Amino acid sequence: MDDLYRELILEHYKHPRRRGRLERPDVSAEEHNPLCGDRVRIDLQIENGVITDARFDGRGCAISQASASMLTDEIIGMPVEQAKQFSKEQLLALIGIPLNHNPVRIKCALLPLKTLKAGLYGVGHAPDDDEL
Amino acid sequence: MTASAALNLFDIVALRREFPILNQSVNGKTLAFLDSAASSQKPRRVIDCLEDYYRRYNANVHRGIYRLSEEATFAFERARGKVARFINASSQREIVFVRNTTEAINLVARSWGDANLRKGDRILLSIMEHHSNLLPWQMLAQRTGAKLEFLPIDGEGRLMLDNLDAQLAGVRIVAITQQSNVLGTINPVAEIAQRAHAVGALVLVDGAQSVPHMPVDVQALGIDFLAFSGHKMCGPTGIGVLWGRRAILEQMPPFLGGGSMIKVVGLYESTYADIPARFEAGTPAIAEAIALGEAVDFLQEIGMDRIYAHERELLGYALERLSEVEGLRVYGPATTEMRGGAVSFTLDNVHPHDVAAVLDNEGIAVRAGHHCAQPLHAHYDIPATTRASFYLYNIPEEVDRLVAALHKARTLFG
Numbered sequence: 001m002d003d004l005y006r007e008l009i010l011e012h013y014k015h016p017r018r019r020g021r022l023e024r025p026d027v028s029a030e031e032h033n034p035l036c037g038d039r040v041r042i043d044l045q046i047e048n049g050v051i052t053d054a055r056f057d058g059r060g061c062a063i064s065q066a067s068a069s070m071l072t073d074e075i076i077g078m079p080v081e082q083a084k085q086f087s088k089e090q091l092l093a094l095i096g097i098p099l100n101h102n103p104v105r106i107k108c109a110l111l112p113l114k115t116l117k118a119g120l121y122g123v124g125h126a127p128d129d130d131e132l
Numbered sequence: 133m134t135a136s137a138a139l140n141l142f143d144i145v146a147l148r149r150e151f152p153i154l155n156q157s158v159n160g161k162t163l164a165f166l167d168s169a170a171s172s173q174k175p176r177r178v179i180d181c182l183e184d185y186y187r188r189y190n191a192n193v194h195r196g197i198y199r200l201s202e203e204a205t206f207a208f209e210r211a212r213g214k215v216a217r218f219i220n221a222s223s224q225r226e227i228v229f230v231r232n233t234t235e236a237i238n239l240v241a242r243s244w245g246d247a248n249l250r251k252g253d254r255i256l257l258s259i260m261e262h263h264s265n266l267l268p269w270q271m272l273a274q275r276t277g278a279k280l281e282f283l284p285i286d287g288e289g290r291l292m293l294d295n296l297d298a299q300l301a302g303v304r305i306v307a308i309t310q311q312s313n314v315l316g317t318i319n320p321v322a323e324i325a326q327r328a329h330a331v332g333a334l335v336l337v338d339g340a341q342s343v344p345h346m347p348v349d350v351q352a353l354g355i356d357f358l359a360f361s362g363h364k365m366c367g368p369t370g371i372g373v374l375w376g377r378r379a380i381l382e383q384m385p386p387f388l389g390g391g392s393m394i395k396v397v398g399l400y401e402s403t404y405a406d407i408p409a410r411f412e413a414g415t416p417a418i419a420e421a422i423a424l425g426e427a428v429d430f431l432q433e434i435g436m437d438r439i440y441a442h443e444r445e446l447l448g449y450a451l452e453r454l455s456e457v458e459g460l461r462v463y464g465p466a467t468t469e470m471r472g473g474a475v476s477f478t479l480d481n482v483h484p485h486d487v488a489a490v491l492d493n494e495g496i497a498v499r500a501g502h503h504c505a506q507p508l509h510a511h512y513d514i515p516a517t518t519r520a521s522f523y524l525y526n527i528p529e530e531v532d533r534l535v536a537a538l539h540k541a542r543t544l545f546g
Contacts, residue, residue: 005489005544013545036485036501037515059515061485062545108485 005062006096012066017073020055029119030058033111035104038064040115042072051075051083056115061108067095068112075116084120086113088132147434148525150175161495164530169313169341169474169521170499171363174427178366181426185419193418194392194409208418211425212408218428219358220349221375228374228381228408229421233340234264236359236374237307239387239411240336241268245305247385251277254303256333258283258291258319259511260312263504265338265359269307283308285511289315289464296327303333310342314505314519315464316447316474318342325354334380340364344523345443345472347436350375362420367427371420374411381407388413439524443473446522446531450475453535459542463517473522476503479538482545484518490541491518496534 022028025043032039038060045053054076056068074094075083091113092099097106110129117127148154151173156163165173185207191200193208209224216224230236245268249255255269259282273280281299284292289312300306306328311318325335336357342348343358344365350358357380362371376384386393386404390413395403404410431439448468454460459480465471479487488500499519502509509515520534 005486010545037506037509038483038485039515059483061483061489063485105485105489 008070008096009062009066012069013062016056016065016069018055018069019057021057022053022055025055027119029115031111031115031118033060033064033107035107036060038108038111040064040068040112042068042112042115042119044075044116044119046080049080051078051080056112060111063095063097063105063108064111067091067109068115070095071112071116080120083116086116088113088129091132144525144527148527150177151525152176152179154525158495158497159493164494164496164526164533166520166522166526166530166534167497167499168344168364168523168526169503169519171369172344172366172523173525174366174368175430177430178368178423178427181423182368182419185422190419192415204418204422207422207425208416211421211428214425214428215373216375218432219343219375220351222351223378225407226375226378226381228376228411229416230372230374230411231370231417232361232363232372233338233359234268234372236357236372237265237336237338238268239374240357240359240376241272243384243387243411244334244380245269245272245278246275249276249278249304252302253278254281254301255279256281256283256299256303256306256308256328258285258308260285260289260291260315260317260505260508261307261309262313262338262340263506264340265307265309265336266507278304285315285317288466289317290470291317291319293320293324296324297331300328300331300333303328303331305334305336307336307338309338309340310348311345311472311474312464312505312508313341313474314476314503314508314517316472316476317464318346318470318472320470321355322353325356329354341472341474344431345436346440356380362424362427365424365427366430367424368417368420370417371424373424376407378407381411384411386410386413390414392416434524442524443522443526444468446526446528447471447473447475449528450520450522450531450534453531454538457535457538457542460538463512474519475521476517476519478514478517479541482541484516486545487518487538487541490544491534491537494533494537494540496530496537498534 022043026046027044030041040058043055054072056072153173189200189203191204193205212227213224216227321337328335334356337355339358339360343360356377358375363369393405393410393413462477484500501516
């Protein structure tokens with residue numbers, strides 16, 4: 001339990017940093033997890049190839065929502081090309097979930113990253129979990 | 133508390149010892165298995181039965197002129213007879229072995245459906261159906277141009293039959309669950325069958341959640357098809373049953389083509405075997421069918437009446453204890469009247485996945501998600517629920533542990 005619901009995750013779940021929508025996003029993407037019906041939308045503002053603002057919206061478990069909160073926080077100020085390379089390992093390290101955790105919960109954690117990449121690479125290009 | 137009366141129905145301690153898997157710890161706590169609606173645990177004698185087949189008389193059925201094959205065939209066909217008596221079929225020829233409920237329903241939709249439905253015909257379902265009793269009919273409707281119609285439910289999760297006669301207009305088949313895997317609602321299938329037959333429609337019942345938990349008599353219900361799975365009734369995975377009225381099955385074309393389902397085969401055309409072989413192409417799940425027969429014996433020795441009564445007591449206790457948990461909402465009927473032991477709920481501010489993770493940490497196995505019933509969850513405008521479901525081996529103490537863990541989840545996420 002402690003390794004999954006660490007203070008950091010509970011904190012981001014209860015007080016998400018960047019929940020909401022951008023008024024005129026340059027990129028907006030939404031992805032679903034058909035297993036549990038969770039959904040995450042991410043809006044990005046991009047200037048000169050750099051992500052200058054990000055918001056997320058959606059509903060889901062503590063893991064998926066805290067992951068979205070931390071990811072959107074992390075990518076602000078990041079060049080788009082660098083965000084495209086943001087890996088599964090980096091995300092799990094960021095939110096503090098071990099890679100060998102229950103694969104169903106890993107899927108929850110990865111949903112925001114999948115959404116981000118679907119947005120950055122363009123509609124219809126959501127990668128599989130293995131490709132993240 | 134009334135739960136003690138349930139314990140008197142049979143010796144639950146001795147009964148639990150029959151299930152080797154229950155004697156283990158998960159995360160340092162005794163396993164409380166509350167997910168039998170997804171798949172039940174297996175008693176030792178069913179596990180032994182599988183092993184006995186492979187060790188002693190493994191051979192293909194209906195083929196060999198040698199002792200092992202004869203023994204396997206005898207055991208396989210004897211299992212068919214046990215299943216027939218279990219649901220009071222009028223003949224064991226009415227029992228078709230399939231993989232599971234899903235395959236049984238697909239068989240009817242493909243075989244009977246393609247042969248009988250025309251553009252404009254109607255198929256009547258309900259909004260509480262499991263995807264396995266929805267998708268085969270959606271696909272049939274797409275192939276034939278038939279239309280789907282749905283019975284609505286009321287606030288308690290019970291079917292609304294006020295407009296049944298009007299909804300039955302033009303309906304060729306009604307496919308309905310006997311017990312909802314989400315709401316626990318037990319539907320009045322006998323009444324529905326009577327009214328459906330009055331307009332010449334057939335009735336298929338999804339018995340996946342009812343056959344394991346209550347006495348089911350296909351003749352008393354007056355239905356035409358019944359589909360159920362072995363693995364939810366103490367049997368193995370990979371074996372399920374389609375029961376169909378003989379006169380109807382005999383008119384149906386084959387489902388899959390291959391070995392066993394033929395009479396005479398030519399290069400360009402063939403004739404087909406009588407029922408039930410006509411619908412059992414290829415080598416069947418022999419060990420699993422025989423072990424399903426063993427599971428049926430096991431359940432009948434305890435008695436389906438007593439199993440139903442035990443679960444009903446447990447359900448009553450669970451509904452009462454769950455009502456103590458602040459912010460918890462149970463979906464489905466509020467009382468044990470016409471209700472089975474699948475209890476789906478939401479907890480304010482705690483996602484079902486998180487609820488299930490907290491419960492897992494306490495050694496309690498439940499299911500979280502949409503339980504293959506997305507349209508029903510859409511009806512309630514929720515993405516998912518957590519479901520605790522009971523079977524003959526569950527005890528009131530497990531309900532107490534569930535409630536204590538739910539309080540813990542509230543504290544953690546509150």
